[in-house]
Amino acid sequence: xxxxxxxxxxxxxxxxxxxxxxxxxxxxxxxxxxxxxxxxxxxxxxxxxxxxxxxxxxxxxxxxxxxxxxxxxxxxxxxxxxxxxxxxxxxxxxxxxxxxxxxxxxxxx
Amino acid sequence: xxxxxxxxxxxxxxxxxxxxxxxxxxxxxxxxxxxxxxxxxxxxxxxxxxxxxxxxxxxxxxxxxxxxxxxxxxxxxxxxxxxxxxxxxxxxxxxxxxxxxxxxxxxxxxxx
Numbered sequence: 001x002x003x004x005x006x007x008x009x010x011x012x013x014x015x016x017x018x019x020x021x022x023x024x025x026x027x028x029x030x031x032x033x034x035x036x037x038x039x040x041x042x043x044x045x046x047x048x049x050x051x052x053x054x055x056x057x058x059x060x061x062x063x064x065x066x067x068x069x070x071x072x073x074x075x076x077x078x079x080x081x082x083x084x085x086x087x088x089x090x091x092x093x094x095x096x097x098x099x100x101x102x103x104x105x106x107x108x109x
Numbered sequence: 110x111x112x113x114x115x116x117x118x119x120x121x122x123x124x125x126x127x128x129x130x131x132x133x134x135x136x137x138x139x140x141x142x143x144x145x146x147x148x149x150x151x152x153x154x155x156x157x158x159x160x161x162x163x164x165x166x167x168x169x170x171x172x173x174x175x176x177x178x179x180x181x182x183x184x185x186x187x188x189x190x191x192x193x194x195x196x197x198x199x200x201x202x203x204x205x206x207x208x209x210x211x212x213x214x215x216x217x218x219x220x221x
Contacts, residue, residue: 009149032208043113044152044199044212051208086151090208096142096167097210101151 002027002091006100013077014108021072021103023061023087032090033070034097035061039083047085048072057081077107111135113213115200121219122190130185130216132200140203141183142210143167143175145196152199158183190220 003026013019025031035047048056050063050070061072070087084104088097116131134141143155154167158177172194174186183202187194200213 006151034208043214044201046209049208096154096157097152098154099144099152101149 002089002098004087004089004098004100006085006087006103008103009101010104010106012106012108015079016076019072019074019077019081019105019107021085021087021105023070023072023100025068025070025087025089027068027089027091031063031065031070033061033063034088034090035059035070035072036086036088036099037083038086044086077105079107079109081105082107113200113202113211115198115213115216117216118214119217121221122187123221124191126190126220127186127188128190128218129187130198130200130218131182132184132213133182134200134202134211135181136202136204136211137180138202138204138207138211139180140205141177142201142203143173143183143185144199144201145169145194146199146215147196155185155198187218190218192220194218195220 005024033050036044037047038044059074086102087100091098113134139160142157144152153169156175158164161180176184198216201210203210
């Protein structure tokens, strides 16, 4: 079964601390994975796509097929990073996304 | 270029009432989606439309109907609202050659 697991509902860190939001997936085949972010009272927007292998707002995510993981990392968290983060897997030919349950990141001053 | 728009932003319904949530996109995207967002449940796909004139069920379609009116518009209808349908509803669209789904601002629905 295709599934995305985000084990942490809430992650709280202090400003300047490293952040790692965990994401594990279940998918038979070559996965296409994304991280979406939702800032307070805003719409969801794409943060990262694993194929692009780029860094956005200091965040990076590496696909580890052996561990079936796509963890999101940032070396030094900022208060403006506080948001809801969703890991998503492209699960079908129609481009349907399967979302994890989300992790709320809170960065304290 | 407004992107994806949704109306209304907020709605309160009584159990048994009906309503239609409207979604429109101006990016000439083929695919459109309806999700619901619930605390601790993430986003779950209700219905999607891969192209004008086609619709398919997602993960949680019960209690909902959809209409792909034209390429721009994709509406979600609740025929007889239930408290379990209290949620935030998001519409999204995807271009044929794209990988990024664009989301609307959401509709916060409360059913009492």
